[in-house]
Amino acid sequence: MRTTQPLTITLPLDMAQMVKDKVSSGEYATESEVIRDGLRTLAARDAAIERWLREEVAPTLEDARAHRERLLTADQLRKNLSNRIDAVTAKSRSGT
Known part of the structure; x- marks a missing residue:
């Protein structure tokens, strides 16, 4: 029983060249x-995105x-981010 199936694909020129370059460099045989x-x-x-969505999001x-x-709220978030940016900026200016 055959485990592969031949396909004909069309790629943009830059992608086709990328494929050819990978083969000509020896990185891939075909x-x-x-x-x-x-x-x-x-x-x-x-799969990683699906796992992240399921396990974290x-x-x-x-x-x-x-x-x-x-x-x-959006205003609270903006204020917190602004305060955080100010703190990081102040820290980098002081050299610590």
């Missing part, structure tokens, strides 16, 4: 290897909904 590695990288990035959102009293 153009297909370049595309496969790119797709594996894309799949890993997608969703719980943070649930916590914010459960404890609205802890949330800052």
